[in-house]
Amino acid sequence: MSTDGRSTDASAGFDVGSANFVRLVTRADGDALAASGLVARALAERGTPFQLTVGRTVAERTHRSQAVADESAAGRDLTLVVGAVDADVPRLDTTDRPATLAAVDLVRVLDVDPDPVLALAGLVAAGVDPGAGESEWILETAQERGLVEQRPGVAVPTRDPVDGITHSTRLCAPWSGDPDAVRETLESADVPVDSVTDLDGDDQRAIGSLVALDAVGTDEATATAAESVERVLRPYATPDGPFETVGGYADVLEASARTEPGTGAAFAMGHGAREPTLDAWREHGRNAHDALSAASTGRYDGLFVVGVDDGPVETVARIAAAYRSPEPAALAVGNGEVGLVTRARDSIAATVERIARDLADATLDSSEAGDGSEPTVEYDVGRRRGYLRYDGSLDDSTVIETVRGVL
Template sequence: MSTEGRSETASSAPASALESASFVHLVARADGDALAASGLLARALAARETPYQVSIGRTVADRTDRVNDRDPTADDATIAVGAVDADVTRLETDDRPATLAALEVVRDLEASPDPVLALAGLVAAGVEPGAGECEWILEAARERELVERRPGLAVPSADPVGGCAHSTQVAAPWSGDPDATRAALDDLDVALDDPDSLADDDYRAIGSAVALDVVGDDRAVDAAAETIQRALRPYATPEHAFETVGGYADVLEATARTEPGTGAALAMGHDAHEPALAAWREYGRRAHTSLEGASTGRYDGLFVLGIDDGPVEAVARLAVSFRSPEPTVLVVAEDEAAIATRGDDALGATLEAITRDLKETGAAGVTYDSANRRGYLRYDPDVDQSTIIEIVRALR
């Protein structure tokens, strides 16, 4: 489908709703792509001096509740970024990133999108900057000298040790542990404690060392080599609060799921850099700790990890990218689970079916969310985890 066709149809309803609204409620899915999309829309509304509110909902039910809890006036508009069970205007996000849909709406409103935020949202959605429909936004960023390609690793912070240790775009033997990360990088002739002195050769040495440790890990699967390539040679952002586009995307992912208020403020352009980085560090630490301590089970086409605590979606993404011998990963915790796949399938129908089958067993409190290549389940702690595994096995 052409970009022109999408612009004339897919973005017209949201743009029309925003143009005529006296107040806008943006209700977004809890991931980096949807967070960036809501930020792009919020900034366009701010430029038009239209009052707005941004709400982040972890599941379809959460977002539906956010919509139903408000009593809008006739001139209010609600825009959903992600699925909701309510009659509201939605961005078209079923088969492509929410960020792309938001960019079309922003252009229809004749506003100027922040190219760095847009690129970070696209990276969070798994899109290579400059690919396909998003080529124009990369070119806009380059023309304004907002991004530049350089060697190294896509991290948000200037500190190379902390950046490598807490990144959820990497799974190496030292991930999650700054001391172990420093020990792994100490042999390089690089001033690790003086980020301002780092040159291209230093970034190149760090990136090469990280890549070798990732693919050289005895637990790494073939997909690890492809995944780590996407984190190398990042787009640096010399005038931005975060060091790289990919690092910014990592922060958006972390805050969307653990500190949504901070994440929303960040996407809207407020000064939330330091609390967002703190949330990202804790998110990365917990994700890597959980991945290392997980129990595992392998089935035909499905790799299952059991964890006691931790961000299930980050663990699933790390596992499917670096550790899983199967194309689909299920991470199960006490009251939530996550699914990630290496394919391009939209998991909405699968998550709906899993939710339905779980409810038929008498499981309580079951809700879900989904996007391309990932899904999320929440349920009461007394739900039998073996039942979840059997249902997912049957459907995958």
């Protein structure tokens, strides 16, 4: 087995190799799903029984991990968490490094060869370009094995470019979410959208050029749109992979983590379910683009706010931060949830925790029940992103001012 790349004791503080049973409790995003899938596949190869569950918030993961840890304290069972947790249990990842990299380290410690395509998809979901930094050896391994090859075009999961471009949450242009508009745009460049098996390099280049021009050419596009769309062009295709490109794979992982985490986890573990996972991705993409196109917006010093009536707030915030926000942070607010995404490179975990505490205080101040119960604000943190779920009685202006007061 190759020993290139980062060499660390990935299992410091816990011993996966000697566990009789491993319970994985994971965060609900593409990076964490990929990491959990890598570990689960390694456990299956070693014949170690395991269970994988997804916790949407820190509180959910804490509750699940504490419950199973208490049950197995006397035995050789192990509970391993991917994502922030308020419990004294082993955690695979850290706040400043993708979970996928930690999982790759652990899998290699277990003397199992990690799937480089799944690892690359997890890293892209975490915001890391394929081959960047510690992932260089992973990309080289995939290329040496013929698992990936760079080509012209756009990073989408499906062979049909209309389907892929319409539902991608890594793109944002006037046609996003509208298959008829995407088809018309591609047909205007003589791309044979009805014969997708015949697409050649020139067709893919035409698709990439059209997508890039439309993503940066709209009045709503910001200076960061060019950088964002550039990361989706000239993708790494996966000839024998479950999806057409690494970037498309990442998009599917992110979408399924938000909408169908059980299905997404099963797919990451290698249990098939490709079509249900794609269906979840399509629904997620439609909802995100519909919500963003219908949203109200507001600009503050350092913060761009998107008011969402109904939609996946984290994904809306991510798209807005990439293509629509003139400020370094984007906040999507709607129906008792907020998604916060920053373009800064440092962790925002402490920021999100502080916002959660302040929102809890604001909920308590605004409560008229007077029953003495503590307000409930749940949150989650990932790399440069946060999610909060709170009492819907708080008005949006209070939420926005609370976030502004912490940023």
